[in-house]
Amino acid sequence: MKYDIIAAGILEALGGKENISAAAHCATRLRLVLHDESKVDQKRLDEMDEVKGTFSTGGQYQVILGSGVVNNVYAEFTKLTGSEEMSKDEVKSAANQKLNPVQRFVKMLSDIFVPIIPAIVAGGLLMGLNNLLTASGLFIEDQSVIEAYPGMSDLAAMINTFANAPFTYLPILIGFSAAKRFGGNAFLGAALGMLMVHPDLLNGWGYGGALADGEIPKWNIFGFEIAKVGYQGTVLPVLAATYILANIEKFLRKRIPTSLDNLLTPLLTIFITGVLTFTFVGPLTRSGGNLLTDGIVWMYETVGFIGGGILGALYAPFVITGMHHSFIAIETQLLANLRRRVDHLSSQPLLWLMWLKDQQLWLYYS
Template identity: 75%
Template structure:
């Protein structure tokens, strides 16, 4: 490829360097914050062989070049535009200015949770491996692998410890990431998270039982009692506490003399935030988090497969808006409180949607005679089956429209099926074919059947719609 020529054509198509507010790239995409997206020459970009797809979301215009290509195009691009040294944070900041309040809120959650996803996914996949070792009847009739081979018991126990670490100490991860996002010192945020899971506190998972038995420990300070209860596996309490900590810290730095800043600011920040966390913020947000989890469970149990079908139908459109990032907080809470929730149904819905998008894209690959579209659809379809849908959704399905319709129909029917059988994930992972190890062993068969339904219906409906459009003479790709 002539990367300089590709960069030049891209620059011309987006309206020149004067239209660029910020530019960066990730693993597969050139990410741009543009002053005016309406002047982008979409037809020119679509006609470029190197461009695998484009989409606009969250105030950013993103051009998919693919892994290994985007960084070489970006190097030439920055030489032409003078945007060298910019990062995705710069693009995020420039793009955020064009968002409405709801979009900014969703982006805030994304900024907090996306950095900690690798830790949560690592723990989730380890949980999946532990699930394979300890599930009765999965490989051996009436026995688990650990029961059949006792020498593996300690290995399973070790893996379980490794898997639980990210969820037991989740407030530390969120405290660091959230405080950094809110403009505070992330290490103070991590310290706050440590304080909330300190071993001297009653373990948060034992709070319900202690409340019933009346055995909750207290600090008694001048006649005022404060519950000594931890916040293991919680999300809302540490999010709220991190916001307060960041605001207290930045406020103190404005008034504390510089000579005493390093001494007094961290001391007062942690002490004040800690008091507020255990007296007001923690108890209130713990109750709110419980209501949120209970509400999601009620909705799931009450609406049944009909609600599942609606969720499956809407999941991909929600992804287009970027609002699916707000599910991360809910899903993390569902998994952290698994004894009550039984796991996450959101992960299962995401899988059905991703598989359907992949199937629709592969149907396009089979039907089209356009070589460029064939190349894009083959790679994008496989990627979607493995849990990464952006190339499939934005590079193929939304552009042609009929594959997207086929995909959401397949997703809706498959989600209705898995919802009827109460299929839930007990860990996070790749929401696609590899997600099998994240599913409770008793539901693995239904999960696989759900994926087959999703794939088959999306594939068939897409082909039917493609043939219908071909007869009308409006399908350019076939």
């Protein structure tokens, strides 16, 4: 293959070297940032046998060439453009400059939540497996599997514990990922998440009942009372708190002497962020997350399948534009609320009805 000819053809179809802002490659694709994508001769690229496909996403224009071919084409491509070889991260940074504020916000959510999706998927599938073992009448008439085979009850209990873990400690996962995305220390983000689900705090699942009974524990600091409530399964509180943590950490690192940086910066960062989280950030964002979830539930309960149809009709265009990543925070909050209700199911018909409605909501929403 004459890689120089292929590279020249691709470059000409892309509008010439004047239209190339940045270029890198991965295992199969050229990753390019163009000044003006309207100058791309898409028909010419489609007619090239060596080009297996093209697409534009996140400010990057990508040309699929295949493993092995892309390395050689990229080497010739950089010679023709007169540019130095760049890493994928450098190209991503250049691509981010082209995104508008809404696209940057969507990409931020994507960068935070996509890495933790496997943990959520694992928990959800284990939850489903537990339901198969404990659902009455699913495989055996008027009985669940564990009722018919009591020896499997501990297996179901173990699976349920495994399923709970990603949702119970969700703030730790989000704290780690978000701190990394916001430019802070990822382990400080994880420590903040641990602080928000510490066992000394009132479990977040029991917050509603404790609030109704007036039994919420509090710290009393010089007459100022702070609720000792955990944030198990929440999303918005840890997102906001981690953003504050990352900025406080960066602020302190610029001002604390190097000799004291490793001691004082983590100490002050965790302490200041922790106080702000339990006094202002947590309570406000907890209420905001509940309103967000209640709004989607209201749409389902008020307009039924029409609301589900509206969400379903809009979801595909959102996926095409990349906007669907902004729903991940909402979906994770809904999953956490569903987990909360499942944990409190009892023989009361009303609670079962709430659980069934949540399942129907997810059917429509998906």
